Amino acid sequence: MEFIVLLVTPLLGALILGAFGARRWAPDANVGFSLVTFLSACALTSRVVAHGNLSVAHEQFFIDAFNVFLVALTAFVGLTTSLFSRPYMRIEADHGRVSGGQQRLYHSMYQLFMATMLIALTTNNMGLMWVAMEAATLSTVLLVTLYRTPASLEAGWKYFILCGVGISQALFGTILMYFAAEKVLGSEGVSALLWTHLNAVKGELEPSVLGLAFVFLLVGYGTKVGLAPLHNWLPDAHAEGPTPISAVLSGLLLNVAMYAVVRCKVLVEGSLHSSLPGRMLMGFGLLSVVLAAFLLWRQRDVKRLFAYSSIEHMGIIAFAFGMGGPVANFAALLHMTVHSLTKSSIFFAVGHATQKAGTQIMDDIRGLITLSPTVGWGLMMGTLAILGTPPFGVFASEFLILTTAMKQQPWATPILLLALGVAFAAIFGRVQSMVFGETTAKRLPHPPALIPVFAHLGLVLMLGFFIPPYLADWYRAAARLIGGE
């Protein structure tokens, strides 16, 4: 029941807002739908936590510890982002940067995007997952190009082509997987595509085929995760779209893609009995971390800056999943959570900052803290959190990941640390000069919505000090699910 609501609400929202998205109340409606989604997600979560796994519609949909927590996260961030986008879009509309049509598009696509992500998370059918992922891409392409500026068009185009191509590889990977599964599960019905069934028989699946399948899937979904060197669409898309979209792209879409990759990895590792997939993930992870860390030094645009930091963190997560094992998986899940919370809150703060300063170029943003302390501190705290300074939760996960890395991949630890140090200097130097100092910017017509920012940061802080036992068990369950042994 909750599940139906969960999926139907955003779709419905997409339709309605598609019709009336330009109305004055549209942003509030947007919030309303997101709220309903979030509540149903909570209900679903509590149910799964209470009664264990749950599968709907002839197993087409399947919810276990792993994806339910991502569902909850997605719904939550979706809600807060919609809260944030209320004043944001109003201000944009006042500045005349978006027309009524564009607002309609924005709101309906926003809901559609949520829907596709939720489907991608909850579906049990690899094919359907693919469809949903593609749909997620398509629904955001037009949001990236919302402003119709040359840069945004370019970004949108790159986003479209690179992700499109990538996702096609994923499709072929899915086909191969189906092909291998069919040998075992028989071609009638769709059971050969259902993850649960595949997972049950993963030991018998033909390794060679699955290996190839994994490569295609990795490259395909990896493109969406933004693993170097497939990451090139990411900074552009983040920088040029409206900030709420950057927030959800960074905070959610990447997670979802990562989720897909991990699901596949579980199957493949089960059949290959080799650590090759894991090592591939680690390789991608390290490469991303290092590349991103150095590219951070080239940034002038604040949103690009944080886009690259997203790449870096996705790299860390990929590395952790690649290492595998309960602790690493636990840490990776934790890191997914804290990263999406922190990063989205950062984008909220950045959104207001850019609107105040009227630019995204960092050299032109100064003295936020004097102009509006809340935004300034929000950005500062968020940045420190994302840089992995205690007492924020990011530190907790990075601590676990690093210590596990020392244990399992000692050679990789120095590389990681070096990259982290470089990234620290790069990001912090820039943010400090934005937050502190004298200011030039002006006040804004609409009060900034900072509840989301501090709600997120509060959660992250809490996770740094103390991870509630039930949450910990939940993570452990998920980690066990992924880690196999």
Add this chain to the structure above:
Amino acid sequence: MVGVAGLLRPWSIGFVGRTLFPLGALIGAALAVVAAIALDHPAEQLILPIGLPDLPAHLRRDGLSSVFLLLLGAASAGISIFAAGYFRRGEGTSPGLICLQYHLFLASMGFVLLADDAYAFMLAWETMALSSYFLVTTQHRIPEIRRAGFLYLVMAHLGAIAILLCFGILQGGSWRFTFEAMRAAHLSADGATVAFCLALIGFGAKAGLVPLHVWLPEAHPAAPSPVSALMSGVMLEVALYGMIRVGFDLLGFPLWWWGLLPLSLGLFSALYGVVFAAVQTDMKRLLAYSSIENIGIMFTGLGLAMVFAGVGMRSIAALTLIAVMYHALNHAVMKSLLFLGTGAVLHATGERNLGHLGGLIHRMPWVAWLTLIGVLAIAGLPPLNGFVSEWLLLQSFLLAYQVPHPFINMLLPLGAALLALAAALAAYVMVKFYGVIFLGQPREKTLQQAHDAGVAERLGLGLLAFGCLLLGFFPSTIISMLSIVTQQLGLGGLPANNAPWWLFVPIPERQSSYAPLVFFAVILAVVALAIYGVRLFYHQRIRRGAAWDCGFGGLNSRMQDTAEGFGQPIRHLFQPLFAVVRHVPDPFDTKPTYRLEIYDRIWLGLYQPLDPLVRRVAGKVAWLQQGRIANYLLYSFVTLVVLLALML
């Protein structure tokens, strides 16, 4: 118990306002007392249900942490009272926020001292760095201060990374990150060595050990004075605590030659710091460099203690370690006192540049006389406290010839010579510091309006000055307290001796003794007698007149030595250490000016090049991203092909 006291501290953050500082001071004093009482109790543990799920936060109070808690509490008590008066005038961030950050800083330092597992330690450690960073950047409108803060935080972060790695090695395969596990772990010699070096880097970076010191002279002057006092007086000692904790507690008994690293680095820092202090023109920078010197002295002692412990001369190692901790206590008190003094001066005159100060002893007698105590103490003059620890350190240095390693035992006593040199230079620096600020004629007209510090500030200064005397006069008591720690660390305490309580004889068989009280009494007696005698036998007429000055007339304030002038001999003697830029006037200047800029060679040579280097690499990496979609597609294509090839 102390854990509870430590835990209580954050609560005081709750309500915002200036009234909190006295409360913080009270808690500080309470903490000091509790720590002093708890010192000889056995270690006690406390596990809090916070932190990571598998690793709840362990807190543990043993002798070592009590000593440093005592230090923290005592110093912070004085500083907080001072701060209560100091932050009256708003600067940069709002007082409430400062208050919060300030107490967070204190609390995190308390937790660092109590933490008993890697996670809790790192948590507290980084919180300490962060809160202090925010305090440093209180006046964030000034670019230099922003730069200083940035440098500070980056160095702190790198140090933290090193410490994290060190813990990663220390757990020695048990993969449990509590300190017990680390104590229990058996490391290979190499592993232990690496861990030790990492710890030295990590804690050295925080303590400002040369060459990791670059942030210190930038950050300490930038902060508001009470914060500078806390950073110099307490935070650096907390770093020292970390070093002792790792070196003597977690690593078990060190290899003897490890000691040579901190020993040599420490000696170098001591000389380097004091020499740079001598040429500074900014009073807070001067003090910052003098902090580097003192940290150098402490690390020297630490290294020496390690050498002794390594070769099995336990009791002497204990003596040396005691000297180190004693010096930590002293430095906490006297450096805080001096920084607060500068703070008062800064508030009264708005000047940090020595070139514009002078003659303040007339305008602000309280500050002047109280600061004088600190100056004499830090110059290492008997019978004040600074002398005692240096005396102890020299004593233990003189025992180093017994080290059973042929060449080393010849070199070690030389350390004593260098230490003596550093101490003498410190006196030079302090005479410059005090003389230029408080004595002579005011170098600016505005100084005439300078006013003495408020009551709260006087009280704070007074407390710390009193601490100097206390620590100076009762060495035997302090030592017996500190020897508890060394016993708990397994070094054994000091040999019992039957000397009377006022006589201080650390090593009976050597009969080297020191009795500050008698000493002081005699001086007092003589002075009193002299004054009395003069009054008795002769008149005491006094006439005030113009200064004689060999009959040169027209004396004005510009004829006194400037700070640069006073440092000139040192600059000449240690020329190679400095990178000096002179701005000499040409003969036809109507208003000739002569300016001198002195740079730190280490900064120029070691740190300056880093930034361009990283940028260059970044530039190389950026070549990958030329914005051409075809290339990007090519990347995906190649990746795909390569991975497929891997799979086949």
Add this chain to the structure above:
Amino acid sequence: MNAFDWTVQLLGILLALGAAPVLLGWVNKCRAWLQNKSAPSILQPYRGIRKLFYKDAVIAQNASRLFRLAPYVVFGAMVTAAAVIPSVATRLPITRAADAIALVGLLATARVFLSLAAMDVGTAFGTLGARREMMIGFLAEPALLVVIFVVSLTCATTALPIIAERLSAQSFALNPSLAFTAIAFTMVLLAENARIPIDNPATHLELTMIHEALLLEYSARHLALMEWAAALKLFNYACIGFAVFIPWGLATSDAPMGLALSVVVLCIKLTLAGAALALIETLSAKLRVFRAPEFLASAFLFAVLGLLVRLLLGA
């Protein structure tokens, strides 16, 4: 620690107080002889001090209390030093109160106060003097300390009386390390007591003076105390030298006979030392102030060499 000890101690102090100006007078007399001048009376320093005590004190307007306190502190420090140094006997109550290192610290205290007082009035010469004094100090002090280290390595203690006892206990032996250190010590003594070649006590030549520049603003009783303290300083250094290098003749017990004897010995030693000092001063030329650091650095290095030799040869 009985009353007898205390009386002896007190007498020792008084002896020092009394003998110090005489020693100064003696040195000056010898110098005059060596330079074929008609020598002033050996009691000349006393006369000077007495005269100064009678005068009215004139103090610069902007002199602070520190300025007036300093002379007493310096004087006090010097007297305490005299009490600590085993000039006559080694078993005295106060001698235990400070070992050699503390003694050096005490002398440093005196120096610091002297310099601070000199800076207090804020005249060009005052600050100049203070700077030079500290410059001399920061090189002379470690040199002196190292000298003491060497001896302490030989005697396994830093307590001056015990050093004297242990040294006098062993028969005279050629001791290379002590030779080095003796040279270093002499150089330090010259520098610290404002003698040629570092400073010339006889002149007020602006550019070269050090000690006189410090006292420039003092007058009357303050000046008297300063002068007396300076004399005491010379006396103290001499006694340190005796205790470290030629301890023989010191009374190690409190038998009255021994004490009387050691007083006589002390007088002889002082006479010779004074003559030697005068000789050195006459034979050597005043160094430029800029050369002073080199002079003292070499003193420091000599001391360090002594240390190394000591450790190398074990003698």
Add this chain to the structure above:
Amino acid sequence: MTMHPLSWDLQVLNMLAALLLLLSFAMLSQRRIVALVDLLALQGALLCIATLLLAWRTGNNHLYISAALTLGLKVIFLPWLLHRLIRRLGVYWDTEPLLNITGTMLVGVLVVIFAFGLAQPISALASTATRNSIGIAVAVILIAFLTMITRRKAMSQVVGFLSMENGLFFGAMSATYGMPMVVELGVALDVLVAMLVLGVFFFQIREQFDSLDLKNFESLREDQ
């Protein structure tokens, strides 16, 4: 399995497969965009026939539906849409590809070899009659990839994208007689939507830059 001369339909199927490969090579070398679209349509048609044949041969019905989808989408609608766009936007020629034709062809050949090698293990397992053409499918995909890499006009990139889609479809069919219906429909829908989005896109691009040349799309970069 027992050796016997291939039945005529299989011969036809292999023939078609070969033609598909040939077509994708043609696309790789073709520079007139209109012709490119026609080739795409042709490819779609071949795909459709192949599907029908398979449907008739194996007699599982959902292949008919997918054949119909192919016909509707890839043979009729998309080419029509693209032609319309070409006419509206007036882009007829692609400029010289980044790599000259012969070079591209050479790489193409290498890619084909690689693809066959890749397909070996898969075909070995496959029970379908068309298993041998899996290699061709992979080749088609990779060559389409190559096409996208070498082209400078947005339009021709899209064509390459679609032919990659064809390759995928063909691969699915020859490996497993197509995916389950749900997925087929989903895929088709996505492709459709993608194309529509593209249509919108092109016009937006046209508003901003007066051409669809990708050299306009090189402003977001890090190397300057």
